[in-house]
Each structure stands twice: as structure tokens, then as C-alpha cells.
Amino acid sequence: MSRYDPASTEAKWQAEWDAGGVFTARRDDRPKYYVLEMFPYPSGRIHMGHVRNYTMGDVVARYKSSCGFSVLHPMGWDAFGMPAENAAMERGGHPKDWTYGNIADMKEQMKPLGLSIDWSREFATCDPEYYGQQQAMFIDMLEAGLVYRKNAVVNWDPVDMTVLANEQVIDGRGWRSGAMVERRELTQWFFRISDFAGELLEALDGLKDWPEKVRLMQANWIGKSRGLQFAFSTIGAPEGFDRLEVYTTRPDTLMGASFAAISPDHPLAKQLESQDPKIAEFVAECRRVGTSEEALEKAEKKGMDTGIRVRHPFDSNWELPVYIANFILMDYGTGAIFGCPAHDQRDFEFATKYALPIPAVFVAEDGETDLPFVPMKSERVRYVRLLAGKEHQTGDEAVVAAIAECESKGIGRGVTNYRLRDWGLSRQRYWGCPIPVVHCADCGVVPERKENLPVRLPDDVTFDKPGNPLDRHPTWRDVACPNCNKPARRETDTMDTFVDSSWYFARFTSPHAATPTVPAEADYWMNVDQYIGGIEHAILHLLYSRFFARAMHKTGHLPAKAIEPFNALFTQGMVTHEIYERTLQPFVSGLLLGGPIASGPIGATSRPEYLLPEDVIVFMDGDERKAVLREDAVTASISDGDLAALRQLAASDRASGKDIRIIPSAKMSKSKKNVVDPVSIVTNFGADTARWFILSDSPPERDVEWTAAGAEAAYKHLSRVWRLADEIAQSKAPTSAEDGALDRATARAIADVTAGIEGFAFNKAVAKLYEFTNTLAKSQAGAEAKRRAMKVMAQLMSPMVPHLAEDVWSMLGGEGLVVRAPWPKADPALLVEDSVTLPIQINGKRRSEITVPKDMAPAEVEKLVLADEDVVKHLGGVAPKKLIVVPGRIVNVVV
RNA sequence: GCCCGCGUGGUGGAAUGGUAGACACAGGGGACUUAAAAUCCCUAGCCGCUAGGCGUGCCGGUUCAAGUCCGGCCGCGGGCACCA
Numbered sequence: 012m013s014r015y016d017p018a019s020t021e022a023k024w025q026a027e028w029d030a031g032g033v034f035t036a037r038r039d040d041r042p043k044y045y046v047l048e049m050f051p052y053p054s055g056r057i058h059m060g061h062v063r064n065y066t067m068g069d070v071v072a073r074y075k076s077s078c079g080f081s082v083l084h085p086m087g088w089d090a091f092g093m094p095a096e097n098a099a100m101e102r103g104g105h106p107k108d109w110t111y112g113n114i115a116d117m118k119e120q121m122k123p124l125g126l127s128i129d130w131s132r133e134f135a136t137c138d139p140e141y142y143g144q145q146q147a148m149f150i151d152m153l154e155a156g157l158v159y160r161k162n163a164v165v166n167w168d169p170v171d172m173t174v175l176a177n178e179q180v181i182d183g184r185g186w187r188s189g190a191m192v193e194r195r196e197l198t199q200w201f202f203r204i205s206d207f208a209g210e211l212l213e214a215l216d217g218l219k220d221w222p223e224k225v226r227l228m229q230a231n232w233i234g235k236s237r238g239l240q241f242a243f244s245t246i247g248a249p250e251g252f253d254r255l256e257v258y259t260t261r262p263d264t265l266m267g268a269s270f271a272a273i274s275p276d277h278p279l280a281k282q283l284e285s286q287d288p289k290i291a292e293f294v295a296e297c298r299r300v301g302t303s304e305e306a307l308e309k310a311e312k313k314g315m316d317t318g319i320r321v322r323h324p325f326d327s328n329w330e331l332p333v334y335i336a337n338f339i340l341m342d343y344g345t346g347a348i349f350g351c352p353a354h355d356q357r358d359f360e361f362a363t364k365y366a367l368p369i370p371a372v373f374v375a376e377d378g379e380t381d382l383p384f385v386p387m388k389s390e391r392v393r394y395v396r397l398l399a400g401k402e403h404q405t406g407d408e409a410v411v412a413a414i415a416e417c418e419s420k421g422i423g424r425g426v427t428n429y430r431l432r433d434w435g436l437s438r439q440r441y442w443g444c445p446i447p448v449v450h451c452a453d454c455g456v457v458p459e460r461k462e463n464l465p466v467r468l469p470d471d472v473t474f475d476k477p478g479n480p481l482d483r484h485p486t487w488r489d490v491a492c493p494n495c496n497k498p499a500r501r502e503t504d505t506m507d508t509f510v511d512s513s514w515y516f517a518r519f520t521s522p523h524a525a526t527p528t529v530p531a532e533a534d535y536w537m538n539v540d541q542y543i544g545g546i547e548h549a550i551l552h553l554l555y556s557r558f559f560a561r562a563m564h565k566t567g568h569l570p571a572k573a574i575e576p577f578n579a580l581f582t583q584g585m586v587t588h589e590i591y592e593r594t595l596q597p598f599v600s601g602l603l604l605g606g607p608i609a610s611g612p613i614g615a616t617s618r619p620e621y622l623l624p625e626d627v628i629v630f631m632d633g634d635e636r637k638a639v640l641r642e643d644a645v646t647a648s649i650s651d652g653d654l655a656a657l658r659q660l661a662a663s664d665r666a667s668g669k670d671i672r673i674i675p676s677a678k679m680s681k682s683k684k685n686v687v688d689p690v691s692i693v694t695n696f697g698a699d700t701a702r703w704f705i706l707s708d709s710p711p712e713r714d715v716e717w718t719a720a721g722a723e724a725a726y727k728h729l730s731r732v733w734r735l736a737d738e739i740a741q742s743k744a745p746t747s748a749e750d751g752a753l754d755r756a757t758a759r760a761i762a763d764v765t766a767g768i769e770g771f772a773f774n775k776a777v778a779k780l781y782e783f784t785n786t787l788a789k790s791q792a793g794a795e796a797k798r799r800a801m802k803v804m805a806q807l808m809s810p811m812v813p814h815l816a817e818d819v820w821s822m823l824g825g826e827g828l829v830v831r832a833p834w835p836k837a838d839p840a841l842l843v844e845d846s847v848t849l850p851i852q853i854n855g856k857r858r859s860e861i862t863v864p865k866d867m868a869p870a871e872v873e874k875l876v877l878a879d880e881d882v883v884k885h886l887g888g889v890a891p892k893k894l895i896v897v898p899g900r901i902v903n904v905v906v
Numbered sequence: 907g908c909c910c911g912c913g914u915g916g917u918g919g920a921a922u923g924g925u926a927g928a929c930a931c932a933g934g935g936g937a938c939u940u941a942a943a944a945u946c947c948c949u950a951g952c953c954g955c956u957a958g959g960c961g962u963g964c965c966g967g968u969u970c971a972a973g974u975c976c977g978g979c980c981g982c983g984g985g986c987a988c989c990a
Contacts, residue, residue, distance in 0.1 A: 049990095052989090092990060094989085094990085178990095179989090224910060224911060225910090227910065228909070228984095431987095432987070434987080440988090507988070508990070545984095545990095546911085550909095550986080552990085554987095707919095708919060708930065713918095715918080720931055720932065723931095775929085778919090778928065778930075779928095782928080782929065848925090850925040852971070854971090857925050893970060894970095897924060900924050901925075903924080905970050
């Protein structure tokens with residue numbers, strides 16, 4: 012072989028690794044290291060986001076393996092979910108066939124990437140072997156009181172007669188029927204995650220190796236608040252509603268109360284609804300908004316006076332109206348609030364809209380009172396009545412004082428509240444894990460017997476009409492009660508797919524066991540030492556997994572040490588690409604009369620058309636980047652490099668209105684066609700090029716833009732390393748005076764690349780490898796010194812570009828496979844520099860520099876600085892006021 | 907609407923509060939070649955002939971010293987509980 016040829020060598024090395032069982036995880040006496048990337052949904056095609064995710068995990072896995080750890084690096088499939096059902100509805104076929112077909116396709120696409128995955132542990136969440144164990148745990152959790160049933164609202168499509176996911180509701184309408192969506196109550200299963208709210212919040216402090224922002228997002232999501240819960244006494248309310256409980260985080264603003272408001276889902280609202288058609292109409296209108304918080308918050312704030320009044324707790328003569336308002340959430344607090352327009356933006360808008368008073372809470376000595384959102388002129392501001400005479404202080408203190416005062420007067424009590432709601436897991440869909448219970452007229456809800464698990468999804472279902480096919484499958488649905496054996500109905504709801512992904516990491520420790528986990532295996536492998544995935548999972552998936560680990564511990568499926576299952580978390584950025592768009596001309600029959608079309612699109616029927624990156628040629632026209640259709644260039648026999656011809660083609664496109672616009676980079680998406688298929692990159696350049704490019708340039712946590720130029724540059728660099736290794740392997744140069752310098756550069760490279768990998772700064776590790784390559788290529792050292800350096804290069808590159816590393820290693824006669832070689836260590840003696848160059852600033856501006864021995868005393872440095880020619884020139888005879896010497900870093904002369 | 911993050915040359919980015927722009931892409935110049943590709947070398951933030959000045963989204967502050975810390979804006983992105 013005389014040139015870099017990934018097409019032939021990559022497959023060869025992969026076969027050698029497989030044959031040697033290099034990546035099979037083993038429980039032994041080495042310390043273990045568990046690396047996990049968030050497992051993929053089997054959509055059918057891998058995309059660059061997957062490549063980035065798995066490459067990062069692979070770097071860590073291979074690096075840790077070289078460092079002497081017994082590494083677990085598994086892969087599986089998050090295989091239940093709506094897309095499979097949608098595919099069945101649109102194209103026919105069965106979700107199962109679609110899903111397993113996609114898994115096979117994706118695995119085939121992933122294999123050539125050369126990932127160090129232990130494929131013997133692979134599973135899909137839709138395997139009965141997996142979801143059967145999930146059902147067993149559900150039953151355990153039911154017995155442990157961690158699951159319960161209650162009513163909850165869903166999006167209901169009244170035309171299709173089916174439940175819709177939030178993403179299937181578009182502008183308040185069902186995505187297929189177009190009908191206005193309604194909210195409807197169903198009895199559903201819930202996990203008691205809110206019981207763990209305090210614990211899940213406090214434990215965040217211990218997650219030192221999680222990104223700060225993820226911990227903050229979770230803390231905000233859990234939303235701990237301290238407030239006052241108290242009851243208004245009501246006037247004119249229906250029987251049983253003589254008190255109205257409200258919760259407020261701002262009891263100090265109680266004197267600013269203007270109205271009370273309840274959620275449309277509040278029991279009082281429901282009671283009124285049945286009595287008053289006008290209220291019924293309003294509540295129905297409120298329910299036409301979707302269930303998502305975003306939809307509720309963005310909707311126009313509306314309310315309706317119920318006619319009921321409540322007495323202010325501080326003054327029984329002070330009456331407040333009770334509204335039903337569409338922005339009050341039933342799930343938070345008591346589903347009822349008091350409105351304080353002077354101190355809450357939303358309440359202010361509401362009060363303004365319905366002409367309600369805006370009472371003051373504070374008063375200044377000169378009589379100035381607080382107006383909504385206008386800073387007060389007076390500095391000393393005191394509360395009115397409640398907390399009377401107290402100066403207005405920071406929020407927390409005032410709240411604590413207000414709660415104390417209210418409690419002392421017998422008005423309510425201080426309570427701690429959480430925003431976190433229980434996790435509703437019921438889904439009215441087929442392609443999910445069946446909830447293993449049976450509904451019996453006599454016995455109620457009865458769990459399925461464990462020996463009957465798994466409750467398998469039936470295969471004979473159709474998707475020709477909307478709704479859940481399990482509901483209309485009598486032989487599956489109608490069963491005998493496991494308790495009394497009388498005819499009963501199986502639960503037809505399935506579990507939220509988040510349940511599947513909340514414990515898969517634990518299942519990987521014993522993927523095919525007859526119990527959910529095996530103690531010895533879970534003890535050895537848990538926790539996940541490094542978890543890697545997208546920031547979009549920062550809240551839900553990670554919070555649910557943290558809850559599930561606790562629930563699994565309570566039910567005996569995980570050891571206590573695993574209740575925080577992910578020791579370290581890394582959230583990677585997205586892969587983006589620029590977008591190529593042009594205006595698709597409407598089809599015009601006949602001749603376009605009247606000569607050339609002047610400019611621009613024709614009429615209103617023009618619409619944008621997106622083009623795949625592979626179908627365009629991008630080039631520079633002066634300072635401007637332009638693009639033409641590759642097919643047009645080929646037709647006109649224009650080569651990629653013929654700029655003049657490309658410019659001319661672009662100009663003629665422009666004249667005819669079919670010029671291609673380049674839109675700045677955005678997340679790769681099918682609809683915008685700005686996707687690059689990893690398979691074609693691997694086919695054309697090899698896996699190592701894809702891996703090298705995706706690791707270079709951008710920091711892993713940030714978005715990376717895929718560019719063809721960048722991919723080619725990566726390939727060129729790898730080719731250069733290959734040639735350099737080839738050259739060095741054949742070199743017979745004698746030892747030289749430069750050998751020592753190269754050894755020092757090698758030590759530096761080991762230290763820097765190791766630091767880059769350890770710190771999850773792969774882009775910096777890559778940059779250091781570029782530097783090391785440049786140094787080695789220029790070095791005049793002897794053959795032996797160069798071979799030493801090049802072998803270290805192979806080892807340092809091995810986690811990132813493992814195939815090329817094996818090539819280089821074998822060319823230089825390295826022993827065995829580099830994948831099995833221990834990570835190189837830098838000789839500390841070679842890392843020490845004896846002298847240091849200090850920049851000299853005068854008033855913060857760099858004017859000169861001096862090179863001094865590393866440990867020179869600051870006083871000595873000062874003398875040299877003041878004697879420096881440039882310093883003397885700049886000072887112009889003026890004595891400096893101050894001289895700051897930061898040893899080893901910088902000198903600043905202040906005049 | 908609420909919560910979170912990000913903003914540095916033409917581009918991706920580097921920089922324990924201490925020389926802003928490492929490394930790379932694209933660009934410019936050169937060598938090699940009949941020519942091209944490939945490869946190698948040099949160059950390069952902006953303004954200025956130079957001296958020098960200006961520069962990390964904008965405005966202000968702290969400091970001997972600010973991309974980095976603090977306050978206020980602007981712009982872009984992610985999440986919002988039935989998408990995975």
C-alpha cells in the first residue's frame with residue numbers, strides 16, 4: 012500500500028477488533044468505566060447528530076480503555092413511539108416491521124463508523140424481553156404505592172375521536188382532521204414523582220459533573236416555592252364551596268388584592284358550569300386551548316365574573332369578585348389565586364381589561380403610593396396594614412414576615428409548594444409498552460400475574476382508522492380477571508415512551524436477564540460514569556431517569572448508590588448546515604411571451620424549493636459565496652474548479668430568476684434538505700474523516716457546522732499523517748541534536764491531548780495533534796526519535812481516528828493492536844521549561860517583553876524591566892507609580 | 907408568555923482576570939509541473955506610508971489589567987410536561 016486508503020483498511024481493522032472481542036465488556040478486577048450515549052430512536056437513517064454523539068462517546072470509551080479501565084459501552088434502540096404508528100397509517104404495514112427494519116438499516120449504517128460498542132448487549136425497548144421486565148417493575152411500583160390513577164386532561168380531536176399529542180395540535184387544531192381540539196378528562200396512570208420533588212432538587216447539588224445549566228433548568232422545573240395557603244370565605248357560592256383555598260408566593264402583597272380567580276378546571280368552575288349556560292360556554296371556550304403550558308401562556312388572557320364574591324381575610328367588609336380565568340393552572344397550587352395588579356404583570360393586564368381596582372401595597376412618607384411597574388421616587392417605602400410600618404425589603408424577607416404575621420392571625424399557613432407535577436404515563440396508543448393491569452367489575456384494578464408477563468402487544472391490528480387499535484381488539488382486550496377469573500377488560504392504554512428510556516441504562520448491565528436487573532452486575536457497572544446526549548433532554552428524560560432510579564431502588568432493582576444514575580453528564584451541540592433555496596417557478600404552459608422576464612419570481616404562485624448540499628456547487632464570486640445546481644454545471648461541462656464558468660452560470664441563473672440563495676446554517680432537517688448523509692461521507696472519505704471533522708473546530712457543547720470544505724480538509728490531514736508515518740517508517744536518518752527537542756514536543760503533545768480529552772475539549776485535542784504533526788513534519792530529528800514520536804501520535808489519535816491509528820501503529824512496527832496499547836505517559840522532566848518570556852505592559856498596553864529564567868525573583872525582574880530599552884523610551888524619564896510583576900505571566904508598569 | 911443558554915477576524919474557533927485571534931477552513935503570493943490535480947513554502951484582524959491607533963454584539967461599572975467579573979440593553983438558539 013502506498014497511500015492512505017481508508018476504504019480497504021477500515022473494514023480490515025474492524026474485523027480484527029471484532030475477532031479479538033476487543034469491545035466485549037467484562038466484569039473483572041479492573042476498575043470499571045461505563046460510557047453511554049443517549050440511545051437513538053430508530054427512524055431508519057443515521058444522521059450527523061448521531062455520528063457526533065457516538066464519536067464523542069467512542070473517544071471517551073477508547074481513551075478510558077487505554078487507561079486501564081474495564082469499559083462498558085453499549086448501544087440499543089428507543090423503539091416505541093408515534094412515528095411507527097404514523098408510518099403504518101400513511102404507508103400501511105405494521106409498526107413492528109417498520110421499526111425492526113429501521114433498526115437493521117441503522118445498525119448497518121453505524122457499523123462502518125468503527126465504534127467500540129459491545130453489540131452483544133444490544134436490545135430494543137419494543138422487544139417483549141425488555142418491556143416484559145418493565146411491566147414487572149410497573150407492578151412492583153404499583154404495590155409500593157409509586158403509581159396511582161387519577162383524572163387528567165388530554166387533547167381530544169372531536170372529529171377523529173382520538174387523543175392527540177401536543178405536537179399533533181397545530182394552532183389549536185388536530186393535525187389531520189383540522190378540527191378544533193378540545194380538552195377532555197380521562198382516568199390515567201401517574202407516577203408519584205412529585206413525592207420526590209424535594210429530594211430530586213436537593214440531590215442536584217451533588218451532581219458536580221453535570222453542566223451547571225442543566226442543574227439550573229431542573230431546579231427551575233421542580234420549582235420549589237415558599238408561600239401562604241389560606242381560604243377566602245365566599246358569598247353567594249354553591250353549597251359546599253363556602254371557602255375558597257388559594258396559594259400565593261407573594262403574601263406580602265395581600266393588601267393589593269383586587270380579585271380572585273380560579274382555573275376553568277377548578278371544582279367550583281365545574282359546579283357553576285352545570286348551573287349557568289353562560290359559564291358553561293366560557294369554560295368550554297377555555298377548554299378549546301391546547302393543554303401545553305406554552306399554549307395557555309400565550310393565549311389571550313380572558314376571564315368571566317362568576318358573580319360570587321369573597322371576603323378579604325384582613326377586612327370582612329372588603330369584597331373581591333371571583334373570576335374564572337383561562338391562565339390559571341389547576342395543577343399548580345390550589346388552582347385558585349388572588350390577583351394583585353400592582354405587583355404582577357399578568358394580574359395587571361387582567362385588571363386593566365376588566366376595569367378592576369389596583370390597590371396600593373406600599374406608601375411613602377410623602378404619601379406617594381406604588382403604581383404598577385413605575386419605580387417609586389421615595390426611597391423609604393412602608394407597607395400598608397399587613398406588615399404595617401415595615402420597610403419594603405427584598406422579596407424573601409417580606410414573604411417570610413408576611414407568612415408569620417398571617418399565621419399569627421390565624422389566616423392560613425406557610426406551605427412549601429413545587430411546580431413539578433406527577434408524571435402521567437398513560438397513552439392511548441398501540442405502539443408502546445402495555446400497562447399490565449386488568450379492570451374487573453368486582454375486583455377493580457388488578458395487576459396481571461407476573462408469570463403471565465410479558466403482556467404482549469397483539470400483532471393482528473390495523474391502522475385504517477384513527478384511535479388505538481387495542482381498544483377495538485376484543486380477543487386481546489377481553490380477558491379473565493387474574494384474581495376472580497370472571498370476564499374483565501385488559502387496560503388498553505400503553506406507557507409513555509419516556510418510561511422505556513428511564514431505565515435502559517440499568518438494563519444494559521444485564522440486558523438479557525430474566526429479572527429487570529441482576530444485583531452483581533448492577534453493583535459492578537452502575538453508575539453510568541459518563542452520559543452524553545442532546546441538551547433537549549436536559550429536563551424531562553434526565554429527571555424521569557433520576558426518579559426511576561429511586562423507584563427502582565425502592566423496589567429492589569438497583570443498589571442505593573445508583574439513585575443518581577449518571578455521575579457525569581455532557582450535553583453536546585447540534586450539527587448544522589447551510590440551506591440552499593431557490594424559487595420554484597410555476598409551470599407555465601405555452602410560450603412566455605414578451606421577451607425575457609424582467610426579474611424576480613412570477614406572481615404569487617412562486618414557492619421556495621430546497622436543494623440538497625450534494626446537488627449544488629458552492630464557490631466564491633469575489634467576496635460573495637454563490638451556488639449553482641450541480642446538474643446544470645455538468646450539463647454545461649463545467650468543472651467544480653472552473654470559477655469563471657461557474658460565475659457566468661450563476662449570473663445567468665440570476666437573470667432567469669432561478670438563482671440559489673444560501674441561507675445561514677441551521678439544524679439539519681429533512682424539510683429544509685440541509686442534510687448530509689453520514690453514509691456517503693464514510694463511503695467517500697472513510698469513517699475516520701467523518702470522526703475527525705466532527706471532533707475538530709467546534710467545542711463539543713456548541714453547534715458545529717458541517718461543511719464540505721471542512722470534511723475534505725480532515726481527509727487531507729489524515730492523508731498527510733499517513734504519508735508522514737510511511738516516510739518515517741522508511742527513514743534511516745542517524746540520531747541528531749534535535750532528538751531531545753522532538754522528545755520534549757512529544758511529551759507536550761501527550762500532556763495537551765490528554766488534558767483535551769479529559770476536559771471534553773476534543774477540538775483542542777485535535778488542534779494539539781495538528782501542532783504535533785506540524786512539529787514532527789518539520790523536525791530534523793533522527794529516525795529513531797521520529798519513530799518514537801510517530802508511535803505516540805498513533806496512540807494519541809487512536810480514540811478519535813482508530814483505523815488510521817492502527818495503520819500508523821502497524822507501519823511503525825508497534826506491538827499488537829494500538830487499541831490494546833496503554834495510554835502514553837509524558838515524562839514530567841521533559842515538560843519543564845527553564846526560561847519564560849514575560850510581556851511588559853505600560854498602563855495595560857503591551858510595549859515590550861523580556862525573557863528571564865523561570866524562577867527569577869520579582870525584584871530582579873523589576874530591575875531588568877526598568878532597564879529595558881523600550882520601557883525607558885516609553886517612560887520618557889517619568890518614574891513609574893507602581894510596578895506589578897505576576898511571576899511567570901506578565902509585568903505591568905503603571906505611570 | 908415563562909425558564910435556560912449563546913454572541914470573538916471573511917468562516918469554525920483559542921485564550922487559570924494577565925501578550926486577543928492558538929489550530930483549522932476559505933483567501934492572497936510563491937515553488938514543483940508542458941498543464942492541471944496533489945504536495946510543499948510564505949502571508950494574513952481592521953485603519954494607517956510609518957510612528958501609531960482601533961478592536962471580543964451595544965451602553966455603563968469594578969480593576970494596575972476585562973473576551974473573561976458586575977449592572978442595563980439588543981440579537982440568536984434550546985426547553986415548556988402526550989415529539990423523541
